[in-house]
Amino acid sequence: MPNIIPQEEILNLAVVNFRAVWGQKQRNLARIISYIRAAARRGADIVCFPELALTGYENQTGVPKEEKMQVQLAEPVSGPAVAAVAKVCRQMEIYAVFGMPERDEDRPDTIYNTAVACGPQGYIGRYRKIHPAMAESCWCDRGSDPFSFETPWGKIAVGICYDTYSFHEILRYHAATGAKVYLNPTAMAEAPHFDWKTCYYEGLRQAVIANDFFVASSNLVGYDIVDEDFCNQTDALLEPDSPGRQFCRPFCPRPDPAYFTGASMVLGPGIGPDKVHVYCGDIDLCEPELLIATVDLSVGSRMIFNRNPFSGRPDYRPDIYKKLNELLLEDPYWGEQ
Template identity: 25%
Template sequence: MKRGDMDIHPSTVNASLVQFDARVLDPQLNLERMRALAVAQAAAGAQLIVFPELSNTGYVEPLEPGAAFSEASGGAHDYALRLYQAAEPEGGPFTEMLCCVAREHGVHVVAGLALRHPVLSGAMYNASILVGPQGVLGVYHKIHRWHLEKLYFIAGDTISVQQTPFGRIGMQVCYDIRFPELTRALMLQGADIVTNVWASFRQQDKPLEDEQIFTHRAYTRAIENGVFFLSCNRAGRQGNCRFMGRSLIVAPDGKVLAESRTEEEEVIQAELDLSAVARYRSFVGLLTDRRPDVYARHGAAPPLGAS
């Protein structure tokens, strides 16, 4: 590939979001299922495949402060150690498998994983990894940790965007979506596509109050920044909670291109027209109309990358 070729993007990319039910502390089963699902989506024409948050370990327990540990977790005693043992070591089996699938099928994959710290034994990150045919392209460590995640994961402190043949991808994880500065920083670093991987749940005996909660959030971040926003949530049950699914893909102008309306396992697919990013931003004036100098004078420091 010649220098500059990566800047010539294909006009479209086919994306698949895999609303996957991760088995608690069973990385081997999760790995085998993810491999099969990724290969199936590649065979169906997907070029970008996204898996939810903590797909290798299942979500951390207890799911809520004061709740009981699920039977599958093995209980409170030594749970943190079992979570660490289930987490991915540097260059571990999930990374190897995803890279192999990407290389053999010419696809890119984003997956939410619990990752062991490369040096500090017992320390972990809640992470999102991007791989392509050439190998690992980027790793994002979740900056904003939800509730009890703080007991197990070190907070990340780096924001970056990764170049792919079809555009620049920025990653975030679940709760990160509630902090608009992060998506804005990714946009200012050149992101055309932002992926958010979730493990968002509700108590099983309480209905979801707002069926459009994920749509509201993804729509807002998409139109604020003129990016394709890919929101991939978990499915299934863990303890007394259900993961809420409802993954969706939103275009830069807020149009919902694909969505799940279920809490069950499902794959949603959409073709992303990358030319829509420049079309929307140039029409709306998101970049020319911003006033970071004014925001800074009123206590809102310019995000990363602002001039």
């Protein structure tokens, strides 16, 4: 009788509250590599970094596309940054996903907001963000293909930020194809009149509730601004009557800096009274930190994608959703996408 080894179901899943230094690619890369080593030494099997962790995120307003930092620092997946991460993943026998601006090798003027996956075998593949958010469209093109990769724990799916919170079709697709883990490199920031906590936390909770899988979300943390001299101003708080007092950011003398909120976490199905359980992380965690959770993937039943014992068919209906989208595409407004 053959010796059958079942798919592994106990996974050490890590996320990083990562403070990117704007425009300092080599410095950020060195810290990504150090975090990968630290995660592996602590027993992590997979570690997820934020969106654009390699370069920082903030868009330069009023700067032509070709002069924007992300465009200047973009490199193809065959470049040195991916090679360095692939090398350490091979050495430490760990999987890592990190965000970077990617330059298309065949069309060098085309840049994508990309998440790259590496593992014990080296470079695995990349996901180009399908839904660039707001000012990202000033420097990057839209991707068009979903991305997942195979591991001893099954299929691991990847989406980026806006994909996750606003376009549930991406998550549904991955869950329907068998993924039990979804990685969310993100760049969630404070902004006036924007309830980021509800958007972020309830968005992640809904992803777990609707798809019955595990979600690992890794966010940038701290100031991400062009002038690094202002990056670590933490010795003064906003005045009590300041309109920014409702934010958790420390004082910064630069007007309207980008402040990323951290709150990296791993969530998944619960078997107790809570439908969603937070396995590690916290909505108020706003310091750089590596977080690791041990999760039991068997808890994720993916119920709506399995056969209903009463009907003999899955409740999920891709045939109907295809028909609805075909109806949408009959409208020229959508057909010109």
